[in-house]
Amino acid sequence: MTDASGFFAEVDDLVLARARRGDPGALELLHATFARPVYTLGCRLTGAAEAGEDILQETFLELLRSLPSYRGDGAFGSWLRRIVVSKALMRTRRARVRSVEEPREISDSAGAWTPAPDRRWQLRIDLDRALARLPDVARMVVWLHDVEGLTHAEIAEAFGRSESFSKSQLARAHDRLQQWLVPERSNEHASDDRESAGAARR
Amino acid sequence: MHPTTENLLALRDGEGAPEHRRHVLQCPECARQVASMSELQSELRGLPALEPPAGGWERILAEQRRQQRARRALVWAAAAAAMLVMAVTTGLLLRPDATPPSGPPAARSDDMADLMNASRELEMVLRSPSLRSPVLRPAEAARIVALEDQLALIDTQLVAAGGGLPRSRALALWSGRVELLDELVRARGRYDGRGGHIRYAVNGDQRRAP
Numbered sequence: 001m002t003d004a005s006g007f008f009a010e011v012d013d014l015v016l017a018r019a020r021r022g023d024p025g026a027l028e029l030l031h032a033t034f035a036r037p038v039y040t041l042g043c044r045l046t047g048a049a050e051a052g053e054d055i056l057q058e059t060f061l062e063l064l065r066s067l068p069s070y071r072g073d074g075a076f077g078s079w080l081r082r083i084v085v086s087k088a089l090m091r092t093r094r095a096r097v098r099s100v101e102e103p104r105e106i107s108d109s110a111g112a113w114t115p116a117p118d119r120r121w122q123l124r125i126d127l128d129r130a131l132a133r134l135p136d137v138a139r140m141v142v143w144l145h146d147v148e149g150l151t152h153a154e155i156a157e158a159f160g161r162s163e164s165f166s167k168s169q170l171a172r173a174h175d176r177l178q179q180w181l182v183p184e185r186s187n188e189h190a191s192d193d194r195e196s197a198g199a200a201r202r
Numbered sequence: 203m204h205p206t207t208e209n210l211l212a213l214r215d216g217e218g219a220p221e222h223r224r225h226v227l228q229c230p231e232c233a234r235q236v237a238s239m240s241e242l243q244s245e246l247r248g249l250p251a252l253e254p255p256a257g258g259w260e261r262i263l264a265e266q267r268r269q270q271r272a273r274r275a276l277v278w279a280a281a282a283a284a285m286l287v288m289a290v291t292t293g294l295l296l297r298p299d300a301t302p303p304s305g306p307p308a309a310r311s312d313d314m315a316d317l318m319n320a321s322r323e324l325e326m327v328l329r330s331p332s333l334r335s336p337v338l339r340p341a342e343a344a345r346i347v348a349l350e351d352q353l354a355l356i357d358t359q360l361v362a363a364g365g366g367l368p369r370s371r372a373l374a375l376w377s378g379r380v381e382l383l384d385e386l387v388r389a390r391g392r393y394d395g396r397g398g399h400i401r402y403a404v405n406g407d408q409r410r411a412p
Binding site for chain 2: 005006028031032035036037038039040043044049052053056057060061062064086087090123124127128131142143146147167168170171174175177178181182
């Protein structure tokens with residue numbers, strides 16, 4: 001299991017036991033340890049900082065309610081991550097009632113973007129924008145699989161769908177990300193003919 | 203025929219069909235595509251963690267206090283309503299020409315008391331230490347969150363209205379509350395920790411958490 005987003009930080013058993021009893025210091029320590037992973041995952045899954053902030057709050061409120069029932073028979077980070085995913089799923093389901101599942105338009109400010117001098121920084125900006133532009137479900141699946149390391153079976157269970165659903169959403173996300181990101185990469189690597197190969201495939 | 207993106211992703215993940223693996227070994231374009239998929243995955247994993255806005259913990263605690271106040275207000279409102287119902291019922295029964303309340307079953311005053319009692323009983327079941335709530339699967343957690351959201355919505359309406367709701371509306375809200383609590387018990391109370399099932403009653407109807 002990968003810990004690319006920090007959910008598997010060491011948590012002292014004593015801190016957990018105290019937090020389960022409602023010890024304010026222990027609870028604050030858990031927040032200090034996991035606020036960044038929770039916020040990051042919330043933002044990445046929803047593609048929006050505002051939603052990430054809401055999910056951060058909802059997740060820790062849920063933690064305050066449910067921690068006494070956490071049995072400790074799995075990694076605490078894993079338990080917490082499931083709460084984040086369920087909150088993000090709830091939000092997505094509510095939002096889907098209002099909108100169709102299509103790529104988002106990039107905001108006006110995106111058009112005024114100028115490349116940063118550092119290539120790695122530029123790539124991160126591109127990736128951030130491309131992720132935010134993906135349809136909600138495809139974005140959640142690619143992040144949960146490629147970054148959080150969830151299997152297709154685990155994603156299928158979270159969404160209440162089949163493994164085929166997870167696999168096809170992952171492929172959909174990759175196709176779109178490659179489509180949006182390859183031109184920029186090709187500019188960086190003039191000798192790289194990946195773009196033409198990608199175009200031929202499409 | 204090139205393998206699909208799904209097939210190539212399976213190969214990237216160390217899975218996939220042998221014939222696709224053989225194809226990729228012989229096809230530079232597909233090999234490049236698989237490498238590109240791996241590169242994209244590395245780049246996604248390399249995205250930095252995001253810094254949450256400052257003061258988050260204080261806001262969470264403030265929201266928790268607000269929710270607790272709302273819940274306490276609801277308990278008070280429920281108790282006041284129950285006392286009112288009891289006073290009305292007692293008053294009717296003590297009248298010299300007391301007759302049993304008439305009207306359709308849904309409009310009788312004891313229905314409201316039954317709903318409140320059922321509501322109280324279910325909340326006690328939910329608070330019971332023997333009721334395990336491991337929140338094991340995201341789908342289960344999502345279901346519980348959805349039920350709690352709906353419950354909060356009803357509670358908000360009950361609190362906001364105080365005692366000023368029309369009787370039919372109050373009955374509908376309390377009835378909805380009991381149904382949601384009932385579903386919550388079923389969703390959360392899978393086991394009683396002793397290998398048996400949680401048993402409880404709603405309006406005299408014996409039920410058992412699955």
